Every structure is written in structure tokens, then in C-alpha cells.
Amino acid sequence: MEQAVHLDGITKRFPGVVANDDVDLAVEKGTVHALLGENGAGKTTLMNVLYGLYQPTEGTVNVHGETQQFDSPRDAIDEGVGMIHQHFMLVDPMTVTENITLGNEPRKWLGLTVDSEQSREQVRELSERYGFDVDPDARIEDVGVGVQQRVEILKALYRGADVLILDEPTAVLTPQEVEDLFRVLEELTDQGKTIIFITHKLGEAMEAADEITVLREGKNVGTVPADDITREELAEMMVGREVLLDLDREPAEPGRSILAVSDLVVEDDRGVRAVDGISLEVRAGEVLGIAGVDGNGQSELVEAITGLQMPDEGTITYDGVDRTTDSRRERIEAGLAYIPEDRQERGLVMDFDLVENGLLGSQHAADYTSKGRIDWNHTRDHAEEIIEEYDVRPPDANAHAKSLSGGNQQKFVVGREFARDPRLVVASHPTRGVDVGSMEFIHDQINALREAGRAVLLISSNLDEVQSLSDRLAVVYEGEIVDIVDPERVTEEQLGLLMAGQQPDAVPTIAANGEGHQ
Amino acid sequence: LGGDGGDGDGGDGGDTDSDGGDGGDSGPAARVGMVYATGGLGDGSFNDQAQTGAIRAADELSIEYDESQPEAVQDFGSLQQQYAQSSNPDYDLVCCIGFLQADALTETAEQYPDQNFMIVDSVVEADNVGSYVFGEHQGSFLIGLMAAKLTSQDFSAGAGSTQGDSASVGFVGGVEGDLIGRFEAGYKAGVKHAEEDVEVQSAYVGDFNDPSGGQEAALSMYESGADIVYHAAGNTGTGVFRAAQEAGRFAVGVDRDQSVTKADFSDVILASMVKRVDNAVYTSVESVVNDNFEGGAVNTLGLEQNGVEAVYGQQLGSEIPQGVKDEVSEVRQSIIDGDISVPTDPDNA
Amino acid sequence: MTNDSAMERLSSMSGRLFIAAAAFLLLAILAGFGLLAPASTPGQIFWVLASKSTLSSTLRLSVPIVLAALGGIFAEKSGIINIGLEGLLIISAFAAIFGADATGSLWLGFLIGIVASTLLAAVFAVVCIEFRADQIIAGLAVWLIALGLAPFASQVFYGGPNTSNVGTFDTITVPALADIPFFGALFDASPAVYIMFLAVAASWYVLNRTTFGRWVRAAGENPKALDTAGVDVSRVRYAAVLLSGVLSGMGGAALAINIGQFTGNGPTMVNGKGFIAIVAYLFGNYNPVGALLSTTLFAGLDAVQLRLQTADVIAVPDSLVQAIPFVAVIVVLALVGKTRLPEAAGEHYESGEE
Amino acid sequence: MSDDGPSRNGDDPPAPASDDRWSQYRQRLIRLGQTSVGERILIAVSALLLSLVVGTVIVTAAGLMATCRSPVLSFGSTTLCYDPFYVFNRLFLGALGDPFTGGWSPLNAQFAATLRETTILVFTGLSVALAFRAGIFNIGTQGQLIIGALAAALTVLWAGSLVSGTIALVLFIPLGLLAGAIGGGLYGAIPGALKAYADANEVITTIMLNFVAVRVSLYLVRNHFADPTSQATQTRTLPVEGQFPSILFDPRTDFSLLALLIALLFVGGVYYLLEHTAFGYDLRTAGIQPAAAEYGGVDSARTILTSLTLSGALGGIGGAVFVMMTLGKFQTGIPSYGFDGITVSILAGNNPIGAVFAALLFGVLKSGSNVVAFATNVPPQLVGVLRGLIILFVAMPEFFRIIGRRLARGQRDRQATATAGGGADD
Numbered sequence A: 001m002e003q004a005v006h007l008d009g010i011t012k013r014f015p016g017v018v019a020n021d022d023v024d025l026a027v028e029k030g031t032v033h034a035l036l037g038e039n040g041a042g043k044t045t046l047m048n049v050l051y052g053l054y055q056p057t058e059g060t061v062n063v064h065g066e067t068q069q070f071d072s073p074r075d076a077i078d079e080g081v082g083m084i085h086q087h088f089m090l091v092d093p094m095t096v097t098e099n100i101t102l103g104n105e106p107r108k109w110l111g112l113t114v115d116s117e118q119s120r121e122q123v124r125e126l127s128e129r130y131g132f133d134v135d136p137d138a139r140i141e142d143v144g145v146g147v148q149q150r151v152e153i154l155k156a157l158y159r160g161a162d163v164l165i166l167d168e169p170t171a172v173l174t175p176q177e178v179e180d181l182f183r184v185l186e187e188l189t190d191q192g193k194t195i196i197f198i199t200h201k202l203g204e205a206m207e208a209a210d211e212i213t214v215l216r217e218g219k220n221v222g223t224v225p226a227d228d229i230t231r232e233e234l235a236e237m238m239v240g241r242e243v244l245l246d247l248d249r250e251p252a253e254p255g256r257s258i259l260a261v262s263d264l265v266v267e268d269d270r271g272v273r274a275v276d277g278i279s280l281e282v283r284a285g286e287v288l289g290i291a292g293v294d295g296n297g298q299s300e301l302v303e304a305i306t307g308l309q310m311p312d313e314g315t316i317t318y319d320g321v322d323r324t325t326d327s328r329r330e331r332i333e334a335g336l337a338y339i340p341e342d343r344q345e346r347g348l349v350m351d352f353d354l355v356e357n358g359l360l361g362s363q364h365a366a367d368y369t370s371k372g373r374i375d376w377n378h379t380r381d382h383a384e385e386i387i388e389e390y391d392v393r394p395p396d397a398n399a400h401a402k403s404l405s406g407g408n409q410q411k412f413v414v415g416r417e418f419a420r421d422p423r424l425v426v427a428s429h430p431t432r433g434v435d436v437g438s439m440e441f442i443h444d445q446i447n448a449l450r451e452a453g454r455a456v457l458l459i460s461s462n463l464d465e466v467q468s469l470s471d472r473l474a475v476v477y478e479g480e481i482v483d484i485v486d487p488e489r490v491t492e493e494q495l496g497l498l499m500a501g502q503q504p505d506a507v508p509t510i511a512a513n514g515e516g517h518q
Numbered sequence B: 001l002g003g004d005g006g007d008g009d010g011g012d013g014g015d016t017d018s019d020g021g022d023g024g025d026s027g028p029a030a031r032v033g034m035v036y037a038t039g040g041l042g043d044g045s046f047n048d049q050a051q052t053g054a055i056r057a058a059d060e061l062s063i064e065y066d067e068s069q070p071e072a073v074q075d076f077g078s079l080q081q082q083y084a085q086s087s088n089p090d091y092d093l094v095c096c097i098g099f100l101q102a103d104a105l106t107e108t109a110e111q112y113p114d115q116n117f118m119i120v121d122s123v124v125e126a127d128n129v130g131s132y133v134f135g136e137h138q139g140s141f142l143i144g145l146m147a148a149k150l151t152s153q154d155f156s157a158g159a160g161s162t163q164g165d166s167a168s169v170g171f172v173g174g175v176e177g178d179l180i181g182r183f184e185a186g187y188k189a190g191v192k193h194a195e196e197d198v199e200v201q202s203a204y205v206g207d208f209n210d211p212s213g214g215q216e217a218a219l220s221m222y223e224s225g226a227d228i229v230y231h232a233a234g235n236t237g238t239g240v241f242r243a244a245q246e247a248g249r250f251a252v253g254v255d256r257d258q259s260v261t262k263a264d265f266s267d268v269i270l271a272s273m274v275k276r277v278d279n280a281v282y283t284s285v286e287s288v289v290n291d292n293f294e295g296g297a298v299n300t301l302g303l304e305q306n307g308v309e310a311v312y313g314q315q316l317g318s319e320i321p322q323g324v325k326d327e328v329s330e331v332r333q334s335i336i337d338g339d340i341s342v343p344t345d346p347d348n349a
Numbered sequence C: 001m002t003n004d005s006a007m008e009r010l011s012s013m014s015g016r017l018f019i020a021a022a023a024f025l026l027l028a029i030l031a032g033f034g035l036l037a038p039a040s041t042p043g044q045i046f047w048v049l050a051s052k053s054t055l056s057s058t059l060r061l062s063v064p065i066v067l068a069a070l071g072g073i074f075a076e077k078s079g080i081i082n083i084g085l086e087g088l089l090i091i092s093a094f095a096a097i098f099g100a101d102a103t104g105s106l107w108l109g110f111l112i113g114i115v116a117s118t119l120l121a122a123v124f125a126v127v128c129i130e131f132r133a134d135q136i137i138a139g140l141a142v143w144l145i146a147l148g149l150a151p152f153a154s155q156v157f158y159g160g161p162n163t164s165n166v167g168t169f170d171t172i173t174v175p176a177l178a179d180i181p182f183f184g185a186l187f188d189a190s191p192a193v194y195i196m197f198l199a200v201a202a203s204w205y206v207l208n209r210t211t212f213g214r215w216v217r218a219a220g221e222n223p224k225a226l227d228t229a230g231v232d233v234s235r236v237r238y239a240a241v242l243l244s245g246v247l248s249g250m251g252g253a254a255l256a257i258n259i260g261q262f263t264g265n266g267p268t269m270v271n272g273k274g275f276i277a278i279v280a281y282l283f284g285n286y287n288p289v290g291a292l293l294s295t296t297l298f299a300g301l302d303a304v305q306l307r308l309q310t311a312d313v314i315a316v317p318d319s320l321v322q323a324i325p326f327v328a329v330i331v332v333l334a335l336v337g338k339t340r341l342p343e344a345a346g347e348h349y350e351s352g353e354e
Numbered sequence D: 001m002s003d004d005g006p007s008r009n010g011d012d013p014p015a016p017a018s019d020d021r022w023s024q025y026r027q028r029l030i031r032l033g034q035t036s037v038g039e040r041i042l043i044a045v046s047a048l049l050l051s052l053v054v055g056t057v058i059v060t061a062a063g064l065m066a067t068c069r070s071p072v073l074s075f076g077s078t079t080l081c082y083d084p085f086y087v088f089n090r091l092f093l094g095a096l097g098d099p100f101t102g103g104w105s106p107l108n109a110q111f112a113a114t115l116r117e118t119t120i121l122v123f124t125g126l127s128v129a130l131a132f133r134a135g136i137f138n139i140g141t142q143g144q145l146i147i148g149a150l151a152a153a154l155t156v157l158w159a160g161s162l163v164s165g166t167i168a169l170v171l172f173i174p175l176g177l178l179a180g181a182i183g184g185g186l187y188g189a190i191p192g193a194l195k196a197y198a199d200a201n202e203v204i205t206t207i208m209l210n211f212v213a214v215r216v217s218l219y220l221v222r223n224h225f226a227d228p229t230s231q232a233t234q235t236r237t238l239p240v241e242g243q244f245p246s247i248l249f250d251p252r253t254d255f256s257l258l259a260l261l262i263a264l265l266f267v268g269g270v271y272y273l274l275e276h277t278a279f280g281y282d283l284r285t286a287g288i289q290p291a292a293a294e295y296g297g298v299d300s301a302r303t304i305l306t307s308l309t310l311s312g313a314l315g316g317i318g319g320a321v322f323v324m325m326t327l328g329k330f331q332t333g334i335p336s337y338g339f340d341g342i343t344v345s346i347l348a349g350n351n352p353i354g355a356v357f358a359a360l361l362f363g364v365l366k367s368g369s370n371v372v373a374f375a376t377n378v379p380p381q382l383v384g385v386l387r388g389l390i391i392l393f394v395a396m397p398e399f400f401r402i403i404g405r406r407l408a409r410g411q412r413d414r415q416a417t418a419t420a421g422g423g424a425d426d
């Protein structure tokens, strides 16, 4: 069979990092090839090299049997290589058609004018040919992620791509949308296109790919046919050791109610009810997990509970006190700790050093500030304690937050929030982008909080994580709680259906306040 | 500082070459420092007129002068002091142009009692300062008179003509203030003196250096029936002239004979209320050269002293009906004789 | 983010609609007075508003502001906030007069004004795109440099901050049409006014109908999307900033040639028009036609302000009447609220790696 | 653009064991590009030097084009009218009162003028810097200064009509400063409230309010508080107790050491506020990362309002000092100290302490420009050009980094002897 892509000995160095280290990769024409690896393994970098965004430090790129020198994506596009990035490269206020034809607009009148009729026609034709369902005149900002992704694919096809690279295409999709995507990929390979897609999810790789290549620390650890390999083998290739995700813990002994949310409605900026009548309760000494595909109202729920967004209806009670309209500061003072989803936007001030970051949220607390004056010595000690206890590297309180790696930033935020001695902890994706060691550490900390009788609300899209840490697991779909289940007894299939808004049979449901779970 | 007898470099551009030779050999008869008003040179009126006096003195009296164009009020004191302090060269006279310099000069004059100063448009009571103030209201009265007469009749000359059916004239001021108020007051009084029912439209642009604003203000006046617009607005007046050309009406200049200094507009400039700042500068320099500088004197230059004059336009002057001109000269005499007293506050005009 | 922008569009639209409706209502009331009681104060105001000279002076006052605003639109749409429009106007105003004086041709002067402004814009572009300068600070620097350089050059060549007089463009009058009441002003105007209308139409066309316009918008919203589509973002941004120089240059040159002189004292004859241009395009929501309309609002107020003074219609001291247009901008802005900047405006974009 | 908290030290990781001295040097240069205060000083100085180089080119070019009677140099028909070196000599040495001539005393009048400008620029620089640190571009310091100046003048005049003598002596100056602070503060609160509660872009509102302040003050002074004895549009002269006493310096220089001292106290105060108080922490956080500030419990609307009010108050105090020290009255046509404050703050990297040095530099430029105007034919607007160039160069640190890297690399490649330092030497 013909080789569509052949990467030969690719090495890519960044200052201080070797992102790809002598990687070989061969992809057959007309197949789907999955690229697997942990965060930071170098997957995206490798594909960026193939797409001409980066020039390799060493090694060569061969496409369709010829050695290529891609100086820019334009060169790659010309050779039929298209890429759909992890973060979509779409212009929000423009229409689907405008986005698809961007940079290659058909023109009329001596090239002075965009031929919008022709563009629309071409887009319609293309989308029909591959069985896509997109409205050529819709604005990107008005359509969902699934459609946006299809627009991205169409964009590549419009440019005549034979080789399509998709960077984590399933991360933002519901299971249903993932199925749709895989059907599209099949359609494409049937028509002779070649697909390379990056993923973290073993199941997907095994389901959709013909071959799987695993990267670890920038190196190719091996390419295997998808049919004769097991999940366990793949996991071991990825991480480099055997993976255990089981956790020993005592059964919960929940106490009184710490957080009670009732009939909460939060509208997003467009007036859509992102949270649509959610009620839940978290009690002292338990972890309530929230599972769901990203974008089903989790962020708005969390923002309303933590005081960053005012709810439109409903009440929020901490420890028996109605705090629905309390300011963010009042909530912090009431003993709320919050690990935000986006540490670089919210959780840390990137241009502050760690001493100053350690104060964030406590700047008015009597421990650190008296009569408006900040006790910097005490604050410094505080930051150094967090650094020491949570093994933040480099252990330098004067380092600016932006100079830390993502994992270390996260550890610092977690440390700071847990050090508040909170009664209620809201943790949103607490281990996103954190290495395995730190992940275990953070998990231990959450368990310790639970043991100490704190209430924890845990939001994560990592099913393993929510399943293993939660005492009860609420599944949200389109702003509502579909069901609250026992995480130990629910199956992954059942969860998948719940997250897609369906109610399968025999789900181990438990009551909203946890009473039924003994 | 070298030996450059510099005069800025050229002023209006006409004086660059001819008058340079006389300073070199024998040394100048006197050395003068000019501190201009904040509008700067090239305003086509006040500052340029003062410079004219200095140029004339340089030509006729063999003096040399240096000049400075301060940008803000607090620079006045500093520049005055520098001239006063300088011993190489030594300045025989420092001319302070504009009333805004008065406060600074009060202090500077006290600080340098041996230095001679002169100030235009304000009175500073000090033994070493000669003050020159003008009868702007008197000259403006004559302009008002002429304007009122002309708007009440059919008159056309150059690029302009009056509208038969309306009797209206306009006044455009720079920034509201006492000095410009005198122009307005005299003008209004002159109009009323001539024809009781001629309307006077007046507006302030808020800036002495905003020709666009002047243009718009004047255009609106012409549009609402004005035939002649008089400006006391420095360079803002350039816009008034533009407007006159555009509307096919007339304008009156200020400070200098603007039908000459703004020759492009001579086809609409009926006259100019010339304020002989140049004479004030020249005579003060002359008195220094002749060693009879009179410190502490207040020189009021009204119509009688030829300090202000209504000068007819180069191109249009000859077309103004003799009757009007005669009346203007009669009234001029009456003012000089004290038979007519001209108000200085526009609200009483 | 996507929700944000749609919502912002909506809310700012409603603010704009509200203002438009309020203005219309006010006008209707005034018209009522004007027809029924022409001697009453509101009646007089109406006739001031409805006069041909008010419109023609509005158009004249609009020229530099609209042209600079168009320039600002191109730059900002491409992701470069050009707060230096004021400086571009200043430098081109001087250069146009200097050029006209030196060559003896007004149109050559006009061209030289454009060249000067474009050169300064090019410096700004290099500094922002090549050297990743903070756009706001660099824009401020452009203003300050022009504010110093133009009077400096005037001093060197003319001995004072004000230049000598050159002529002005003759107005172009369309015979019969010019006599129409009020709208006749549209057919009896300086070439600069026609240039302004042409520029508005052309800018609208370029932004909305050409590939370049699309690239400009993409460069400002999501440069990475444009980059990965194979278009050089820097080049698009360079072109947009240079275009803002060209357009502002036309504005400054027209401003100066309208009077035939450059005056350089204090804030110079430009006197904040560049900043007002920024207000105009923000309020016009980056639409060239919107910018034209909102400038008309401002320039119209300015024109009316001078007429209210001369006509002594309302008994408010002149210096307070002069403040009306500025206060109006503030009120308008408070009602419109936030304007949605292009997503990537103000941010440096570096393609791929260094 | 933030940082320099109290918590910094020269974070020097152990130097890498390198066999190449130059790579170490380069490392240090690169690291310098990351440490902010040191880098900022370096950039400010380089910007100054570079703008002087460009200024020299401009003066020379202008000197070749201008016509004059006695050129500095002439070769054939080409003449050079201006001597750039003499210009800069006058600009800088003149502003200090010629320190290298005999009998120099720091108490000379020209140096007093320099310090007088510096004093007010410190206030306006602080005003802009404070707002900037809160993420707000306050271009309205000029308007706030005007309103503050007017408020101070009217208040002191009013008080002067009530009391005199010793009480007045101790009371009037604090009273005037307070009135200035309140006037400017309230005027700053307008755009503050508009931004905080109506999302109105402060760049635009503050620019518009500058125009409004000019008009309103003109109206008030002309129609209600005019000095009947003066031609100028101004208030009556303040009672002597309401004017800053000149200490050491000649009273006629309109400079008071007391005012400078107060300015420096305010520098300390603003520094303390920013770096050592919870409010300052809120303000800085809101300034560089609003989302994080919100997360940290900062009420962003209130912080915006408070910061712009404080910023306006500082500008207003600058106005009060201008009235009570320099003019002794309020007069329309207030010089553009507010705009200069923006340049001071930018040059200082919005650091209150840096603002002192930046204000001194611009004070020198302002007072030096008068000496240039007096002593040479070169148009004093040159100083305006220099100011713009300095800001332009300060805006592009990347330029200096690239130069720095080139320099380091070039040096290393040639293994040349160490003659570091830019080519900008004049």
C-alpha cells in the first residue's frame, strides 16, 4: 500500500525542551491513524511540524512519497495536508462559508470582489458530498462545537486536503457527536483521504483507528495495529509503567448539609438557561462529583456557587445561611475554597510572584492584613509553606506565576485554596494538565479534606477521576441534573448515556441529598 | 550664542537678506529682545504686527533683535528673565507682547530694575516698564459704523456683495475676555450709532488659532443674513476670510492691514482695524536708541495718537462709497474730540 | 466568548437604536415647533438645524473626522489599535500645506500630505508589528511626535508655528441640485466632501466585499485562523495600518487645504479631531457608514453650536454652548456602553515560532 | 507591566557552568530582558539616548534646510543653521543653570524653573500611573488638573475673604490642596462611574472631559470669578498665606521646596498604597488580570471608581500646586501638564518612584526648551519631538532586546575585547 505520510527522524527542540526526539511515523493512504500520548508528550508539536507551522530541528517530512520542505502551512496545504487544531481556528463573527473559503476565496470582477454566490455553492456541494449537515450562512459564534468542528474539516477539504490531521477532535464532543465524527472519518477514508488524529482516550483510538502510534516524552514508543492490542498494553506504553487507578478509602460518613442549592437558574450572556433548575446538596465529609460533557452548564453552576456570577433564580445556602446574593469576597470569608477551571485566567495572576499569588483571595483577611496594611513577611511565609507542602517547583517564592509549568501552577493554586481551612471546597478540573505524581497527591488531599469533614464539590470531565473520588455522582446534561448515581456501581456505558441526556435502565440512582446511599 | 544677530530665521520671509549687513562692523545701535504672545508668529495679525515694528527698527535704527515664542503662560517669566539676565549680549530693551505677560513682567521688572521693558496691551506699574495700551474700542467703533452703513445699502465690490433685504453684520471673537470684549463693544456701539436697527450677530470660537471654527462661525452668520463680519480672533480670522469668499460677502480684518498680509483674501476684506503694535515697538526702541526711554509711562494709543486706525482694504477700499468714508472720518474726529464716548464692555454696548 | 460577542452586539445595538430613536423623536418635536411656532426657541432651533448651511458646515467639519475614522477602522479591524490618528492628521495637515506651497499645486500638496501620513503610519506599523510595541503607547507616541514635528517644521520653514497661506479647493457645484433646500449642500461642496463620500463607500466595499477586507477582519478576530489558512497576518496588518495612514492623510490634507493654512499652536488646528474619529468609529460599530453617521452627529452638533451662539437662540453662555458636542459624546457613550473590540485587537501576533 | 512588589530580590539562579564567557553574558542580557525594574531603567535610558541621536539628525537636517543670516557652518552654498550639540548643551545644561560655569549655585533661577515643572509633573505622573496600575488609561488628568486648580483657587480666595493671619498661614495651603484633591477627584469619578457602571470606554470619556473642563472653567472664571482689574481671564490673586512659601530659592522663581517635598511625600504615599495595602493589591490585580481579581474577591466596579477618583485627586492636587505655587491665581489656558503626565508615567513604567526621575527629565526638557528658545534659533518645539521619540522607543522594548541580542552575539562571534555599550554616545 502507498504511504501518504512518512516522517523520518523528526526532532524538534524548544528552548529548554525537546518536544520531539527522533520520531519516525508512517501512515498508509486511506487509513485512520491515531496518535496517543500523555500531556506534553509532543503529539501536537509533531503534527505542527507535518503541517509546516514548525520547522523540524532535524529530520525530514515526506508526503505522497516525496520529501517536502514546508516553510509555512501554505506549503503544506498545497501538498494536500490539512489540520484541524485542538483550539478551533475559526473567525467567530464570520459565517461558515466565509470561514471555509478564508484565504482561498473565489473572486470575480478582475479579482476585485469575493464571489459569494460561488463560495456558497462550493461549500454546499462539498458538505453534501461528505454528508455534512451545515448551514453555509450561519455565523460561527451561533453554532455548536460539533458544527464548528465540521466546518474545520470542510475548510481543510475545501483546500484539497488528502491528509487530514485532527488534534484531539473528541475532547469537546458528546458521545453521540463522537459517533458522528467517526462516521465522517470513515466516509473520508472511503473516498481515499488519510486521517491522523490525536487523542488521550484509548477506547476511541482502538475503535476508530486502523493503526495507533504512541508518543512518550517526545519519542515514538511504537506503532501497533488497533485490532490486536489491549487497553492495558496501550496504557502502559503511554505512561511507561503499569497504571492503577484504584483508591482505598473509608466509606463516607456525611454530616450536616454544608452547601444547598435549590432550583438554581443561571442564564449565560445570550440569555440561554445554561443552568436550568438544578438542586443539589453537599454535606460535611462527602464528595459530590459532577460529570458531564464540557459545556453543559458546569461552569455557570460553579460560578454561581462561588459568587462569580449572580444566579437568575433559585437559592444558594452555605451552612444554613442564604448566600445567594453574597459577593465573592463574602463567600471567601464564609469559608469557601475554589479551585477554578482556568488557573491562568482566574486562579493566578501570571505577572505576580508566588508571594503575591499566595495572598489572592486573602488580601483582606485579618491573618495577612491589619488596618489595610499587608503583612508581607507573613504572606511570604505562607507562600513558602504552600510551595514546600505541595512540592511546587522551582521552590522559589519570588518566581513569577507565568514562569511555572502548568502542573506546578495548579499545585500552587490547590495548595493555596486548601490552606484556607475551608468548610466547602469547589474543585473544578483540579488535575487538568497535572502529571501523574501530582495527580495522586491532589487526589489524596481531596480525600483528606473529606476525611476531615469538609464538603467537596468536584467537577471534572475525567470520568475516572470523578468516579473514584466521589461519594455520589451527579450527571448534568443541558443545564439539568439527569441523575445522581452511585459512582462505584455505575458502568462507563451507563454514564455515557446519561451524559448524552438519556436515561438507561438499571442505573444505580441515589437521592439528591444522599440519604439513600448507605 | 555666537555672534548671530538672529531674528528667528526669517519671520515672514521677507527680511532674511537685506538687513543683515549692518550689524557686523560697528555693533548695533541697540539690542532688543522680543517675547511674543502665545499665538506665535505667522498669525497674520498681532504677533506679526509686533515683529514688523522690530524689523522696521532694525532697518531704520540699525538695531538687532532676538525673539522668542513662548508656548505657555508660565514661560513668559522665564524668557523675560533670560533676556534681562543676559550680559552677553546685553539687551537694551525687552518687548513683551500681549497682556498675558503683565503678571510675569510685574515680578521680572522688580527683579531687574536696571533693565528696560515695554509691554503691549497692559499696564505694568514700574519705573523701568513702558506700557502701551490701545483704543481698540475706538477703532472698532469706526468699523461698526462702516459695516452698518454698507449693510443697509446695495454694495458690491471684489468678490462680495451685500444682500439687499437684510441689515445684519457679524463679529467673531477668539476667546472671550476683556480685551476682545473691547473690540466687540466698540463695534456694536458703532453699528448702533450708525443704524439703530442693524442686527449684530456675535460668536466666540473659543480659540485664537482655529481657522476652521472661524470659518464655520462666519459662514453661519452670512447664512443668516450678515453681509460683513469683523473678527478679533487672531489666526482664527483666516477662516472668517475664507468664509467671506465662499459666501460672496465681506470681512474686516484686525491688527494689521490684512488685505495686504493676507493678500489671498483682499477681494473680500473691506478694511482692517489696524492696531499699531509695530509703532509701539518701534517708538519704544527708538526712545531707547535716543536715550529718552521713559519708564513708568503709560502710553494710551487711541485714534488720536494713530495707535488704532480703520484702514480700508487695498483692493476694495477705493470702491467704498465716499459718503461712508466721510462719515467715518467725521465720527473719528468726534471720538477724538470726546464728543462720542465709546463703551468698552459689550454688555453695555 | 462566542456568547459574549453576540450578546454585546445585541446590547450595543439596542443602545444605538435607542439613541437613534431618541434623536429622531427630538427632531420630530423640533420640527413640530418649527412648523407651528417658528419664533419659539425650539422652533428657531429647528430652522437652524434645517438650514442648508448647517448641513454644508456639518459636511465640512466631518471630512477629517470621517477619513481618520475610516483609517482607524482598517487598522483596528486588522488587530492594531491606532490611537495615533490625531498625529497622522497633524502631520498630513502640515505636509499638505508645505507641499502645496513648494509645488504650487494644491492637489500635489494633497498628495504630499497623504505621503507624510503614510510614512508616519509605516513607522507605527513597524514598531507595533516588528518590535511588538504596546499599541496604545506607540499610538500616543505617534501623536506626540507629530504634535512636535509639525510646528517644528513650520518654525523652520515659516518662522512661526503657523504656515503662510496657500489657496483652497474651489467648491464643486452641481447647477440645479445645489438650490434644493437643505440637501442642496450635498451638491455644493468642496472636492474633499466628495472624496469623503467616495472613501466611505470604497471602505465599506473593501471591508465587506473583497478578499482583503475579509483578511483584515480575520486578522483582527483570529489571526491564527488567518495564518493557518495560509495568509500572512503581518502583511495584512501592515497593509491595513498603511491604509489608515493614507485615509488619515487625506483627512488631514483636506482639513488644512480647506483653510489654506496650517496652524500649529497648542493642540494645532487638528485639535482633537483624531480622537473624536475614534469615538466615531466605535459608536459606528466599525462600519464605515456607521462612522459617517456618527461623525455627522458630532460635527452636526458642532455646526449647530456655532449657529446657536450667533443666533442667540438660547441664553447659555458661549463657552458652555461650546461644550455641548463633547458632553454629547459622553452621554452617547454612556448609553451605548461597551463597544466590542475585535477579539485580537491590541495583541501582538507572532506566526508559528520566532 | 506590573510587579516590583516588595517581595523581589535579584533572583539569580546559579550561573550555568559555561566554558564560554560570552554565552554567560548573553544569558545575563536575556535574563535582564525578564527582570522588569532593571530592564525598564535600561530601556528608559536607551530610549533617551536614542531619541537624542534621532533628535540630532532632525536638528541637523532642519539646520541644512533652514535659511539664516549667520550659519554655524557653511560649505559652498549649503549652510547649517543650527548646531545640534549646542542645542543639547543649552537644553540640558541650561535647564540646570549651567553647572560647569563658575559660581554655580543650585538655587539659580533656571534650575528653580526645572524643579517647578518637575514638581507638578510628579503629581500628574502619579495620577496617570495610579490609574494605569489599575488597568485604566486616564487621559483625563489634564481636565482633572484644571478642575482641581480652579477648586483650589476659589476655595483659597473664599477662605481669604474670611480669615487672615496665622490661622490662614497654617490653614490655607492644606485647604487648597484638599480642595484641589476633591475637585479633581470628583471630576475623575465621572469617567470612573461611567466605566464601572455603564462600561463606557475611559479613553474616550476622559478625552472629552478635558475639553469640557476647559470650557467650564472658562465660563466660571469669566462669568463669575473674574479679576476685574485684569485683562486676562483669571481669578484674583490668592492671599499670600495661600501661596507656597519659597524656601531657599528666590521667591520670584515661583518655585517652592515645600511643594516639591509634598510631591515626594505623595510619591511615598502612592508607593505605599500600591505595594503595602490591601487596596493597592486589589487595584494592581484588577489592573493586570481582571478575571483573577474577580476570583480573588475584588469588586472591580468599585476598584475602578476608586482608582479613577484617586487618580483624579492626584491630578487635582497638581493643579492646586500649580495655582498656589506657580501662578498665584487661576488663569485659563492651563499648560498641558496632564498630557505630560502620561509621558512621565509611561517612561517611568508606571512606577511611582520612577515617576520622580521621569518628571525630572521632562522638567529639564520643559525648562530647557526656554533656554533653547532664548539662546538658539532652533524651534523649541524640538522638545516636543524628543518627547514623542522617547515614548516611541520606550514602547518598543523588543527593539532593544533584539539590539542587545545582536550585540551580544556579534561580540561573541568576534571574541572581541569588551567594549560593551550602545553606539549612542553624545
Ligand SMILES: Nc1ncnc2c1ncn2[C@@H]1O[C@H](COP(=O)(O)OP(=O)(O)OP(=O)(O)O)[C@@H](O)[C@H]1O
Pocket: A014, A015, A017, A018, A019, A037, A038, A039, A040, A041, A042, A043, A044, A045, A046, C353
Ligand atoms: N512554542 C513552544 N515553545 C516552547 N515549548 C513548547 C512550544 N510548544 C510546545 N512546547 C513544549 O513541547 C512539549 C510538547 O508539547 P505538545 O504541545 O506537543 O504536547 P502534546 O502531546 O500535544 O500535549 P497535550 O496532550 O497536552 O496537547 C511540551 O513540553 C511543551 O511545553
Ligand SMILES: Nc1ncnc2c1ncn2[C@@H]1O[C@H](COP(=O)(O)OP(=O)(O)OP(=O)(O)O)[C@@H](O)[C@H]1O
Pocket: A017, A039, A040, A403, A404, A405, A406, A407, A408, A433, A434, A435
Ligand atoms: N509556549 C511556550 N513558550 C515557552 N516556554 C514554554 C511554552 N510552553 C511551555 N513552556 C515551558 O515548557 C515547560 C513545560 O511546559 P508544560 O506546561 O507543557 O509542562 P508539563 O511538561 O506539562 O509539566 P506539568 O506536568 O507540570 O504540566 C515549562 O517550563 C514551561 O514554562
Ligand SMILES: [Mg+2]
Pocket: A043, A044, A045, A086, A167
Ligand atoms: Mg496537544
Ligand SMILES: [Mg+2]
Pocket: A039, A040, A406, A407, A433, A434
Ligand atoms: Mg502540561
